[in-house]
Ligand SMILES: CC(=O)N[C@H]1[C@@H](OP(=O)(O)OP(=O)(O)OC[C@H]2O[C@@H](n3ccc(=O)[nH]c3=O)[C@H](O)[C@@H]2O)O[C@H](CO)[C@@H](O)[C@@H]1O[C@H](C)C(=O)N[C@@H](C)C(=O)N[C@H](CCC(=O)O)C(=O)O
Ligand SMILES: Nc1ncnc2c1ncn2[C@@H]1O[C@H](COP(=O)(O)OP(=O)(O)OP(=O)(O)O)[C@@H](O)[C@H]1O
Ligand SMILES: N[C@H](CCC[C@H](N)C(=O)O)C(=O)O
């Protein structure tokens with residue numbers, strides 16, 4: 385693609401190199417290590433380093449164009465073009481959109497502290513059941529017919545994202561449900577994506593290490609509505625959350641089509657929920673029409689995420705009665721309140737991705753009615769992430785569970801024992817077992833009939849990050865192996 389066809393109007397040409405009409409851009413990247421001949425290299429100031437330091441390396445690898453922040457003066461040979469932008473991340477995202485130039489016709493984006501992955505997966509499943517070739521993209525990767533990539537960032541960087549969007553179109557996939565993380569929104573990773581419908585699930589504490597405070601965290605999420613969802617797009621808002629009025633006000637001002645959902649109020653409302661052994665029985669009111677459905681997924685919070693998914697599907701053009709008729713066919717989400725094992729004594733073992741206070745509260749709260757014996761939780765907290773979550777999660781665990789085992793999550797660069805100590809300080813009575821496999825096994829060995837165990841925090845993850853090492857580790861696998869061992873012992 386010719387440089388002149390992709391630069392748009394948010395950059396200034398500081399140096400034309402061999403001519404912006406003549407330069408044919410072979411690829412885009414913000415990582416000097418991935419530059420090839422004819423590439424555009426975006427030198428971005430990051431959380432750890434400044435990409436400006438790698439301009440010479442990029443030029444050495446054949447970069448034909450360098451994108452920098454306005455005011456930077458990189459020293460580059462005359463044949464290399466230099467573009468300046470006030471927001472280089474935004475410019476890169478828009479350039480990536482023009483470079484790849486193909487996107488599914490219908491893109492639903494979901495933001496919120498909890499429930500993004502689940503909502504995106506349910507949205508994909510409903511569309512698929514309605515006969516569309518549909519995909520979902522987020523924390524658990526890209527999943528669609530004939531295309532699957534493993535886990536990634538919740539919102540991939542814009543170069544990767546636009547490449548994936550084009551690939552979806554090449555696979556004849558025209559419906560995509562994707563997660564919009566607060567980091568992604570803040571770093572302009574989604575700019576240039578043509579969003580047809582956007583949902584806000586809920587807001588609670590997370591990522592304050594990055595955003596600083598709740599106001600900035602909310603502001604990042606609101607970009608989805610304030611800047612990305614165009615007029616006429618559907619804004620799907622959880623009417624029960626404290627921030628609903630603010631989102632609704634933005635949606636009205638931006639001429640979005642508003643669809644609200646909630647447990648207590650909304651266009652899509654949960655009138656009644658009855659937990660079943662294998663899921664839940666739901667009564668919904670959808671735009672005034674009452675309907676009953678059997679949802680084979682456990683957890684009241686998953687019913688809420690289902691409402692958000694219905695909002696996106698309806699907002700993107702499907703008839704409400706058609707969307708609702710698909711509920712009975714939906715299945716659970718890997719690593720989200722997923723029943724992974726049953727001990728010989730009949731106790732249920734669940735794996736859940738609760739790695740923030742609201743998630744832990746939701747999963748323990750929702751499993752309590754299923755527990756006739758003791759509710760047990762094994763969890764830890766990630767290193768190099770919001771430390772404030774640790775005491776909050778410790779206190780919640782001892783309040784809501786009958787037995788708490790504090791273990792390691794992904795300690796990353798932090799001292800694992802110090803992370804555990806921060807949780808334990810707020811969790812009187814909790815037991816400490818650092819080794820995660822041992823902690824799971826210890827919990828499972830003690831389970832009796834009627835008990836429920838939740839292994840929280842790592843969900844679908846198949847690794848553990850310790851220091852700068854990545855070990856294979858899978859909560860579900862450890863639990864299944866332990867259940868098999870217990871069964872052999874009981875036989
Ligand atoms: C804090 C954060 O979000 N960082 C993201 C950010 O990196 P950064 O720009 O700050 O990185 P940096 O290491 O300081 O480097 C600056 C620049 O120099 C470049 N560089 C660096 C080294 C080199 O040799 N050459 C070179 O060109 C880098 O490619 C980068 O462009 O931009 C990168 C490209 O988009 C992301 O990969 C990276 O995500 C890191 C890996 C990360 O862990 N992010 C997490 C916190 C995250 O984004 N999580 C969210 C939320 C999850 C949720 O839903 O809860 C997500 O969307 O996944
Ligand atoms: N609507 C909800 N309300 C409260 N907690 C929820 C809700 N939905 C999910 N959770 C909790 O959050 C966990 C992660 O769910 P999910 O992966 O769907 O959310 P997410 O927003 O994509 O999370 P992440 O930001 O970590 O990718 C679940 O395992 C559960 O503990
Ligand atoms: N997307 C989240 C995932 C956290 C998962 C948890 N297992 C941890 O490592 O803290 C984050 O990067 O903060």
Ligand SMILES: [Mg+2]
Pocket residue numbers: 500501522523524538563
């Ligand atoms: Mg997610």
